[in-house]
Amino acid sequence: MTSDSSDSSGILLRALLDEVSGELGALDPQTVGAAWAVRRHRFLPPRxxxxxxxxxxxxxxxxxxxxxxAYADAPAVTQVNDGEDPGDGDRWPSSSASAPEIVFRMLNMLDVRPGHRVLEIGTGTGWNAGLLAYIAGAGKVTSVEVDAALAAEARDRLRAEGLGAAVVAGDGAEGYAADAPYDRLIATCAVRTVPRPWLTQVKPGGVILTPWDTPWTCYGLLRLTVDDTGTSASGPFSPHSAFMLMRNQRAHLRLFRDVVRDEHQPDESETSRAPWDVARDDLNAQFALGLQLRDVWHTWHENPGVDGVETRLWVATTDATSWAAVDFDGKNENRFTVWQHGPRRLWNEVEAAYAWWLLHDRPGPERFGLTLTTTGETPWLDSPEQPVPAGGPE
Structure with a gap:
């Protein structure tokens, strides 16, 4: 490890820290010290x-x-297609080094102190585990990585840098009970539900910090504090973040293959609600809809002029039993054709969820929170006494 700022990586790191500080404000001195001691480029693969x-x-x-x-404030994808060679096919990221800004933001939010025992879910390159180990101390950090090859590579990098972090190949959803209890737990992959073992492995008063995802949108960070009994945790969301979903929570659905069938006879209706209101640029709206419609996802189909449809919004359940489509003809921005199939009227649910969001003054993620217990989780608005309504069948 070195703190030399005169070499090329040091010059680039100084510029990066200045850029990140411009976004986040002054960084915690221990975070800055960790960034200098644990250089990001030493944890990236050659490709x-x-x-x-x-x-x-x-x-x-x-x-x-x-x-x-390596020193750009941007994610660097370190593995594609779960390590399989895509050939001439599509590439999709399956592991990455997160953008430094979100790494430093989460370190600040986690509030790790020397001596804290920390569990990290999602080792990736090992850089974040190295930063944590530098702050918490040798022997205080355990990191779990689902991909055994990535775990081995990260373990080698951490050893080469003299950082005492343990790397375990395993399912992060199970945590790692052997080193529990922990003062802090941080995930570097998004979750749609918080795994219950995380709650039971963190001390009362400890913190769980994880990126958040719903089938509707991947957005938000969730910071939970475990209560004095160790049986529940509660805390707020914040905006920011876009992380890959934990592997065991992925749902591989492609709309036309897995949802829409030739024999489906959808019901036709009309709506005055523009489809882009609920599923375009307003991440606050999308976050609120995702919390209410926890098993509903969407995609856009640009279809210029075909069958009189310019743009179509598809909405479907993750179990592929219900779907809806909302058509814009490219002309009338006040009336849209709606098609719905299955036991649930999904577009009706989407409109109701959006109306609730409007009624509550268009709240962003920072007004929402979540309470986790050993039996379930409840999202809420402003306080745990105001639970978010859940969409779906009665």
Whole structure:
């Protein structure tokens, strides 16, 4: 480890810290110290994928570009297609090094102190585990990684840097009971439900911090504090973050293959609610809908001029039993054709969820929270006494 700021990585790191501080404000000195001691580029593989198109960036071929990518405030994809060669097919990210800004933001929110015992879910490259180990101390951090190959690589990097963090290959949803209880638990992958073992493995007064996801949208961070009895935890959401979903909570659905069938005879109706109100740019609206409609997802189909449809919003349940489509003809922005199939009237549910959000003055994630117990979880608005209504069948 080195704190030398005169080499190329040091120059880039200083610029990165200035950029991140401009977004977050002054960083905790221990976070800054960890960033200098645990250099990000030492935890990235020689081949990464960058940009929206997941272009290959290889250190051997383009060392300067690779180093710049290592210290850009952007995620670096470190594995595609769960490690399988996609050939000429589509690439999709299956592991990544998160953007430094969100890493530092979460470290500040987690409030790790020297001597804290920390459990990390999702080791990835090992960089975040290294930062945690530098702050908490040797022997205080356990990190769980579902991909055994990634776990082995991260373990080697941490050993090479002299950082005393234990890396375990396993299912992060189960936590790691052998080193429990923990003062802090942090996930670097998003969850749709908080795994119950996390609650039972964190001390009373301890903190659970995780990115949040719903089938509707991936958005928000959830910070829970465990109560004095250790049987429940509660806390607020905050905006920010976009993380890959925990592998065992993924749902691999493709609308036309898995939901819509030739024999379906949908019911036709009309709506005055524009589909883009609920599913375009307003992340506050999408977050609120996701909390209410926990098993509903959507996708857009641009269909210029075909069958008189310019744009279609598809909405479906994750169990593929109900779906709806809302059509915009490219002309009339006051009336839209609705098609619905299955036991649930999904568009009606979406409209009701959106109306509730409007009624409560368009709240963002920071007004929402969640209470977790050993038997379930309840999202709420403003306080636990005001639970968020749940969509779905009566």
């Amino acid at each position: 990464i994928w960058v940009g929206d198109g997941y272009e290959v960036c290889d250190r051997a071929e383009s060392p300067e570009a690779w180093l710049r990518a």
